[in-house]
Amino acid sequence: MYEKPLPVVDTESRPFWEAAKAHKLILQHCSGCGKYVFYPRALCPHCFAEGLAWKDAAGEGTIHSFTVARRPAGPAFKESVPYVIALIDLKEGPRMMTNIVTDDVDSVRIGQSVKVVFDDVTDEITLPKFEVV
Ligand SMILES: [Zn+2]
16 A cells, blocks of 8 residues: 555646656646746746646656655655655756656766656556656
8 A cells, every 4th residue: 555645636737647647747838938837737937828738748857956865754655765856857847856766876966867757656646756867
């Protein structure tokens, strides 16, 4: 049984989680200013236009920053330490907080290229994570 916290799926984020379940990474795109948006929301944070459209993302990026969790954040994380929490600069522009999947947490470096992998944590939820390429 999966005991870690799960994302709350709402109207704005449902397409993102449904795509993740199908092992696809999608991002909102603003036709007003041409920028990509993450996290999912109703209005473009750059130009306040409505009607953001979902587009396929490359699933590629670079590590902007990261930390290695060596003490569990709670009992549910006990089996996972050490693990990497990272901010990824996606190719499309947005920054995403996620995990780096690796057997060697000490090899992770800022600036490394990463690609998305999908972790089916429950029947309903798949978490996009990244691994170094
Ligand atoms: Zn915009």
